[in-house]
Amino acid sequence: MLVTGASGAGKSTLFAALAGLLDPEAAEVTGELAVDGEPPAAARDRLGLLMQDPDAQLVMTRAGDDVAFGLENAGLPPEVIWPRVDDALAAVGWRYGRDRPTQALSGGEKQRLVLAGALARRPGLLLLDEPTAQLDPAGAAVVREAVARVVVARGTTLLVVDHDAAPWLPLVDRVVEVREGGLVEHPPGWAPVPRAAGLVLPAATAGPARLGAEQAGFTYRGTTTPALRPTSLQLHASTVTAVTGPNGTGKSTLALLLAGLRAPTTGAVRAAPELAVRGERRPHRWRAGDLVTRIGTVFQQPEHQFLTGRLRDELELGPLRSGSGSATARARAEELLERLGLAPFADANPFTLSGGQQRRLSVATALATAPAVLVLDEPTFGQDAATWRELVTLLAEQRAAGCAVAAVTHDRDLVDVLADAEVGL
Amino acid sequence: MTASLSLGPAPDVPLSRINPCAQVLAAVAVSLALLATLDAVTPAVVVAAELCLLPAAGLTDPRTLLLRTWPLLLGAGTLAVVNVVLGDAGLLGALGIALRVVGLALPGVLLVASTDPVRLADALTVHWRFPPRVAVGSLAALRLVPLLVAEFETVQLARRTRGVEAGRNPVARARLVAGIAFTLLVGAVRRAGRLATAMDARGFDSGIRRTNARGSVLRARDHLFVAGAVAVAAVAVTTSVLAGTWAPLFVGG
Numbered sequence: 001m002l003v004t005g006a007s008g009a010g011k012s013t014l015f016a017a018l019a020g021l022l023d024p025e026a027a028e029v030t031g032e033l034a035v036d037g038e039p040p041a042a043a044r045d046r047l048g049l050l051m052q053d054p055d056a057q058l059v060m061t062r063a064g065d066d067v068a069f070g071l072e073n074a075g076l077p078p079e080v081i082w083p084r085v086d087d088a089l090a091a092v093g094w095r096y097g098r099d100r101p102t103q104a105l106s107g108g109e110k111q112r113l114v115l116a117g118a119l120a121r122r123p124g125l126l127l128l129d130e131p132t133a134q135l136d137p138a139g140a141a142v143v144r145e146a147v148a149r150v151v152v153a154r155g156t157t158l159l160v161v162d163h164d165a166a167p168w169l170p171l172v173d174r175v176v177e178v179r180e181g182g183l184v185e186h187p188p189g190w191a192p193v194p195r196a197a198g199l200v201l202p203a204a205t206a207g208p209a210r211l212g213a214e215q216a217g218f219t220y221r222g223t224t225t226p227a228l229r230p231t232s233l234q235l236h237a238s239t240v241t242a243v244t245g246p247n248g249t250g251k252s253t254l255a256l257l258l259a260g261l262r263a264p265t266t267g268a269v270r271a272a273p274e275l276a277v278r279g280e281r282r283p284h285r286w287r288a289g290d291l292v293t294r295i296g297t298v299f300q301q302p303e304h305q306f307l308t309g310r311l312r313d314e315l316e317l318g319p320l321r322s323g324s325g326s327a328t329a330r331a332r333a334e335e336l337l338e339r340l341g342l343a344p345f346a347d348a349n350p351f352t353l354s355g356g357q358q359r360r361l362s363v364a365t366a367l368a369t370a371p372a373v374l375v376l377d378e379p380t381f382g383q384d385a386a387t388w389r390e391l392v393t394l395l396a397e398q399r400a401a402g403c404a405v406a407a408v409t410h411d412r413d414l415v416d417v418l419a420d421a422e423v424g425l
Numbered sequence: 426m427t428a429s430l431s432l433g434p435a436p437d438v439p440l441s442r443i444n445p446c447a448q449v450l451a452a453v454a455v456s457l458a459l460l461a462t463l464d465a466v467t468p469a470v471v472v473a474a475e476l477c478l479l480p481a482a483g484l485t486d487p488r489t490l491l492l493r494t495w496p497l498l499l500g501a502g503t504l505a506v507v508n509v510v511l512g513d514a515g516l517l518g519a520l521g522i523a524l525r526v527v528g529l530a531l532p533g534v535l536l537v538a539s540t541d542p543v544r545l546a547d548a549l550t551v552h553w554r555f556p557p558r559v560a561v562g563s564l565a566a567l568r569l570v571p572l573l574v575a576e577f578e579t580v581q582l583a584r585r586t587r588g589v590e591a592g593r594n595p596v597a598r599a600r601l602v603a604g605i606a607f608t609l610l611v612g613a614v615r616r617a618g619r620l621a622t623a624m625d626a627r628g629f630d631s632g633i634r635r636t637n638a639r640g641s642v643l644r645a646r647d648h649l650f651v652a653g654a655v656a657v658a659a660v661a662v663t664t665s666v667l668a669g670t671w672a673p674l675f676v677g678g
Contacts, residue, residue: 021622049626055572056619059565061543068638069561070627081638103571117627261582288590297586303612304576304583307604321588351611365587 001158004165004192005178006384014178015129015161020044036124045074048118048156050128054110063089063105063113064098070121088120091153092146106247108139112146119150126150128160132167133382136247136410140167147171163384165192195385196417201396206420207237208272210404211258211283211295211373215267218253228253230267233423235373235404240395242415243408245425251408252300252377254425258406259297259375260284271295275372293322296366298376302358306350311342311361314350318369329368336364340394356387363394374398376407380414392418438483440539445548447647448540451654452532458658459528464670465521468528470661475531482538493534501526542567544641551641561629565620572616573609580605 005011020040036043051057060066064085071081085098092112102113111131118126128147132140148171151158160168165175175186215230228250235241235258243251256262257269260283270281277290286294299305308314315333320326337343340360345353350361359379366374379395380388395418399405409415415422435441440448455471484490491498505523508514514522536545546564549555584590584601591598624630665671 051623053619056616057623059624061541065543072636072638073628073631075633075636077636078638078640259586261585288585288588292588299583304580305587307587307589318588
């Protein structure tokens with residue numbers, strides 16, 4: 001069964017309730033919930049969980065030891081544990097030995113291992129909470145392949161909670177959507193409306209080049225293989241350039257170079273002469289205060305960029321840091337809060353926002369200083385359909401306003417809908 | 426990140442075959458000898474014996490060795506210099522102090538280089554009845570350390586994108602690092618909370634007596650190892666007494 005619905009609809013709360021993870025002192029529970037006729041907290045032995053962050057679920061340093069962890073907790077003797085560990089690893093399609101260090105695994109393989117750890121306890125119900133939300137498409141495919149094996153091989157009940165319904169449809173028999181006011185069960189054969197359907201974006205005509213990489217490459221100190229091979233590209237005003245390609249080709253590294261956060265070890269990154277700071281055209285040489293008025297950057301994880309305790313302060317920070325007066329900064333913050341629908345949260349702490357709201361806020365903080373160039377790393381990562389559309393519209397508006405936008409992305413829909421140029425690494 | 430910070434499985438070196446409990450006991454034995462005296466001969470003998478074990482811990486490459494021990498050597502050196510300049514210990518006394526610091530710390534370096542943290546936790550829970558909640562909890566926490574190091578870099582870059590940067594001002598730099606550390610701490614606490622949830626979901630809090638899948642066995646060689654350490658301590662003390670340098674820390678009433 002798949003439980004889907006927009007961000008903030010209560011899917012994760014439902015998951016936590018089913019998993020018996022709700023703190024009875026912190027939550028007000030109405031109604032009744034039963035797993036095999038018992039409250040979930042009492043039936044936890046029969047539940048297997050797979051959650052979002054693989055690094056917050058692995059305990060041991062070796063794969064086999066990690067799968068054994070749950071069996072040790074059940075007090076089983078070693079001669080029972082190891083056959084069950086091997087069994088569980090085989091069930092998820094594990095390709096390495098028991099001794100494989102867990103820290104060397106990719107995100108997808110880590111989740112595969114967590115799944116094996118849950119399976120080893122022979123749960124009657126497997127609960128999956130957006131298990132692919134922090135993975136790239138290749139990693140997500142690994143996890144779904146492992147889940148598919150498990151469902152076929154065993155008589156386990158599977159419950160997946162995910163806002164992105166489409167990839168799970170081949171694996172599930174029932175689809176339930178959480179909406180305001182309750183649950184809606186979708187008939188067999190249902191498919192979600194494509195998120196890009198009917199989206200009308202403002203058009204723009206390409207302007208002059210704003211920022212360019214000339215054979216820019218990057219090699220980390222102490223390593224010999226370059227993180228980014230020499231790459232050339234030009235970002236023009238009023239265009240969106242998508243940077244695509246498989247993992248490990250240096251997409252995020254290229255974003256760091258374009259954003260003026262790292263100096264290329266070969267080649268150069270240069271801004272247009274009109275953006276130069278006292279004749280200096282290389283962004284990594286600029287002071288941070290000069291950088292933010294020229295190039296705005298949005299990281300993959302919004303929390304990394306938040307610095308203050310209130311949304312309003314967060315939006316005023318950039319303008320203040322780059323020398324705007326406090327009145328100008330306040331006006332700019334008000335305008336952005338209003339436009340991005342964040343005004344009701346103006347005095348809230350950024351960390352209390354939902355994932356989608358945090359994403360919008362991190363884009364807004366970059367826009368607060370009205371930069372000529374916007375660099376985004378996986379801007380649509382883990383966003384539900386509604387946030388996705390908002391974000392794409394917001395970026396298209398920036399393009400229409402003359403901004404040169406570069407987006408590193410795995411998201412095919414984003415490239416199709418928004419990109420004027422695509423650079424494949 | 427760097428090799429010294431990777432907390433994954435330790436490489437299989439000869440010293441890995443010694444049970445971690447035996448290694449800890451051996452360290453206690455030589456430490457007692459080191460703490461009992463203020464002379465330079467005792468620590469010199471102990472350090473010499475410990476250095477002989479470096480190849481067994483796979484620490485033969487001078488660069489790797491330096492990478493793992495430079496903070497220790499720096500600390501010991503500083504201590505010696507301070508004692509020569511400010512104290513009344515004299516050159517030989519200062520050398521003795523530095524050697525003691527090295528002698529006390531080297532067993533730790535050897536243990537870390539040769540022992541998988543999981544095996545250490547196994548040994549401590551099996552032989553010395555350490556509470557699993559502490560031992561396994563520490564293991565889980567240890568896994569998160571390299572993640573923190575990687576995140577430090579990211580957060581530092583993220584601050585620059587917000588117009589925050591220290592430049593050359595050391596005070597601003599210290600404040601920036603403090604701010605980053607706080608951000609990381611908040612993130613680490615949140616992740617640790619999720620990890621605890623995931624561990625309990627796999628029955629860590631079930632209250633059932635935990636078994637150990639790998640087990641931990643004390644063999645004859647482990648006893649020999651501890652006996653060897655006691656012998657080293659004895660030889661060190663004897664040499665010192667015979668050489669007439671023995672200077673006990675606690676002179677009996």
